[in-house]
Amino acid sequence: xxxxxxxxxxxxxxxxxxxxxxxxxxxxxxxxxxxxxxxxxxxxxxxxxxxxxxxxxxxxxxxxxxxxxxxxxxxxxxxxxxxxxxxxxxxxxxxxxxxxxxxxxxxxxxxxxxxxxxxxxxxxxxxxxxxxxxxxxxxxxxxxxxxxxxxxxxxxxxxxxxxxxxxxxxxxxxxxxxxxxxxxxxxxxxxxxxxxxxxxxxxxxxxxxxxxxxxxxxxxxxxxxxxxxxxxxxxxxxxxxxxxxxxxxxxxxxxxxxxxxxxxxxxxxxxxxxxxxxxxxxxxxxxxxxxxxxxxxxxxxxxxxxxxxxxxxxxxxxxxxxxxxxxxxxxxxxxxx
Amino acid sequence: xxxxxxxxxxxxxxxxxxxxxxxxxxxxxxxxxxxxxxxxxxxxxxxxxxxxxxxxxxxxxxxxxxxxxxxxxxxxxxxxxxxxxxxxxxxxxxxxxxxxxxxxxxxxxxxxxxxxxxxxxxxxxxxxxxxxxxxxxxxxxxxxxxxxxxxxxxxxxxxxxxxxxxxxxxxxxxxxxxxxxxxxxxxxxxxxxxxxxxxxxxxxxxxxxxxxxxxxxxxxxxxxxxxxxxxxxxxxxxxxxxxxxxxxxxxxxxxxxxxxxxxxxxxxxxxxxxxxxxxxxxxxxxxxxxxxxxxxxxx
Numbered sequence: 001x002x003x004x005x006x007x008x009x010x011x012x013x014x015x016x017x018x019x020x021x022x023x024x025x026x027x028x029x030x031x032x033x034x035x036x037x038x039x040x041x042x043x044x045x046x047x048x049x050x051x052x053x054x055x056x057x058x059x060x061x062x063x064x065x066x067x068x069x070x071x072x073x074x075x076x077x078x079x080x081x082x083x084x085x086x087x088x089x090x091x092x093x094x095x096x097x098x099x100x101x102x103x104x105x106x107x108x109x110x111x112x113x114x115x116x117x118x119x120x121x122x123x124x125x126x127x128x129x130x131x132x133x134x135x136x137x138x139x140x141x142x143x144x145x146x147x148x149x150x151x152x153x154x155x156x157x158x159x160x161x162x163x164x165x166x167x168x169x170x171x172x173x174x175x176x177x178x179x180x181x182x183x184x185x186x187x188x189x190x191x192x193x194x195x196x197x198x199x200x201x202x203x204x205x206x207x208x209x210x211x212x213x214x215x216x217x218x219x220x221x222x223x224x225x226x227x228x229x230x231x232x233x234x235x236x237x238x239x240x241x242x243x244x245x246x247x248x249x250x251x252x253x254x255x256x257x258x259x260x261x262x263x264x265x266x267x268x269x270x271x272x273x274x275x276x277x278x279x280x281x282x283x284x285x286x287x288x289x290x291x292x293x294x295x296x297x298x299x300x301x302x303x304x305x306x307x308x309x310x311x312x313x314x315x316x317x318x319x320x321x322x323x324x325x326x327x328x329x330x331x332x333x334x335x336x337x
Numbered sequence: 338x339x340x341x342x343x344x345x346x347x348x349x350x351x352x353x354x355x356x357x358x359x360x361x362x363x364x365x366x367x368x369x370x371x372x373x374x375x376x377x378x379x380x381x382x383x384x385x386x387x388x389x390x391x392x393x394x395x396x397x398x399x400x401x402x403x404x405x406x407x408x409x410x411x412x413x414x415x416x417x418x419x420x421x422x423x424x425x426x427x428x429x430x431x432x433x434x435x436x437x438x439x440x441x442x443x444x445x446x447x448x449x450x451x452x453x454x455x456x457x458x459x460x461x462x463x464x465x466x467x468x469x470x471x472x473x474x475x476x477x478x479x480x481x482x483x484x485x486x487x488x489x490x491x492x493x494x495x496x497x498x499x500x501x502x503x504x505x506x507x508x509x510x511x512x513x514x515x516x517x518x519x520x521x522x523x524x525x526x527x528x529x530x531x532x533x534x535x536x537x538x539x540x541x542x543x544x545x546x547x548x549x550x551x552x553x554x555x556x557x558x559x560x561x562x563x564x565x566x567x568x569x570x571x572x573x574x575x576x577x578x579x580x581x582x583x584x585x586x587x588x589x590x591x592x593x594x595x596x597x598x599x600x601x602x603x604x605x606x607x608x609x610x611x612x613x614x615x616x617x618x619x620x621x622x623x624x625x626x627x628x629x630x631x632x633x634x635x636x
Contacts, residue, residue, distance in 0.1 A: 043539040044461040051452040051508045058505040062482030127374050130366035140622030144381045147614040149568040151586045152607035156384045159600050167404045215630035222360040267570045277594045308484040315481045
């Protein structure tokens with residue numbers, strides 16, 4: 001292309017190892033030679049270095065250092081404690097009711113948000129997987145929740161699920177559920193608060209996951225459907241017997257993604273609480289998630305060592321759950337006979 | 338029973354002879370599909386619309402049943418209130434968010450395309466092992482290192498400054514991975530080779546051949562990075578809350594804390610901070626869709 005033309009004239013002389021010394025200026029050739037060798041040998045490392053440096057300093061190191069901190073007494077309000085704490089933070093964790101409560105909440109909200117999220121995404125994806133007019137606009141429209149800041153949408157849903165004059169209660173009232181005299185208090189107990197928070201998560205991620213599924217659906221070879229037509233598989237059967245197994249890798253991928261994201265849920269439960277800064281997730285921790293508890297322990301109670309131990313515990317939990325979910329999904333979506 | 342097995346347009350279980358063995362994406366959508374999609378759109382858009390309704394209402398409109406569903410006329414009043422609150426720094430927060438998101442996006446694009454190019458087209462010892470490392474780190478949730486990150490930033494003296502928010506975002510493993518894939522598929526080896534033969538240095542190849550060829554991928558990665566950075570909340574909250582330099586997300590959460598939260602204000606602020614992203618979706622929606630869908634097929 002024109003780019004090669006743009007190369008300076010003397011460089012056409014081929015800076016390659018050729019040491020024929022044909023040029024009038026031997027020294028310059030030598031210099032070019034060295035430059036060439038440097039360029040070939042070390043330039044690739046220079047090009048990947050910024051990524052690795054930055055990633056190691058601000059990504060990997062904190063993760064490892066977190067392990068060190070979790071074995072220390074690291075209280076911002078009391079620097080006099082002995083340096084090492086041994087496994088004290090972890091033993092304390094095992095008996096910490098707040099932690100188990102938060103773990104319970106996290107799993108509850110996770111189930112209520114991930115299962116409907118992925119199933120509905122599958123439905124939306126198969127709706128989109130047709131020859132549509134204004135195809136791009138449907139796909140873009142479905143991403144509205146994805147680009148909306150979670151902070152903003154959580155505030156909208158907070159109002160939506162308010163006890164007095166909340167739209168959720170009003171709509172449910174239309175269907176004969178609840179009444180203006182005794183409105184549902186969405187922040188009073190676990191089932192209601194979990195549902196409200198799960199609604200936010202579902203709203204945010206259904207469209208995104210639908211696009212992931214759609215991409216996979218469109219790469220299914222077309223002749224598979226011909227075969228299905230001959231076998232006379234109905235639409236529902238076709239979805240579960242053909243489409244789902246064919247896009248299984250992507251389904252597993254979304255399950256892992258939503259496990260990692262769902263178990264670290266932070267913004268939605270934080271802002272669902274009118275008293276967000278306390279990070280207690282309701283007056284009695286009705287919907288306090290682990291990520292929220294870590295925030296509270298670390299930056300409200302100023303006990304960074306303990307918060308680090310919790311982060312490690314959460315890390316392990318995520319690993320285990322993601323593994324189990326991968327196996328489960330593999331069984332459910334592919335192994336079906 | 339075996340009439341024309343239609344496609345699993347889940348929900349629309351209608352037997353459509355037209356489908357007969359055709360792949361779903363070749364089959365024109367029926368009315369039912371359009372209706373269900375329209376309902377989906379309604380659900381997707383309603384919270385955004387309602388955010389605007391609340392942002393334009395007065396207090397009375399928010400305290401009645403049935404709730405208001407048409408915008409009021411108080412938008413400018415509410416916006417003025419948000420901007421004039423002394424300890425929220427809302428105007429500054431928008432600038433901060435813009436700075437953080439722009440710097441992070443520019444940096445991700447540059448460093449990730451550079452590394453992606455090296456992994457895609459250059460030969461060097463340890464290339465495969467290092468790429469494997471990048472792929473493995475794709476799934477590591479860095480959020481779990483925030484306690485230590487806070488301590489690191491404390492040592493550097495960056496906590497409470499925009500640097501603390503910018504630095505961890507400067508590169509992403511996803512960016513490198515995405516760029517590498519794109520370059521492998523779109524930049525022919527011969528082009529790189531012939532440029533080399535003509536004496537072009539590696540950086541020259543990057544600037545003159547790779548960059549022009551990967552413009553679409555840069556747009557995709559740039560949009561995704563900008564949106565994610567603008568919306569980031571947990572880490573900015575930890576390091577910036579209580580300072581005079583919040584990002585807009587932190588400022589909104591400040592608006593929403595206190596004994597008596599005035600929601601029309603909060604949502605006026607939230608709406609303003611959402612508009613830039615809606616504009617980006619409107620302009621670059623095609624690219625964002627493409628980025629997400631391409632990412633899916635590759636992973």
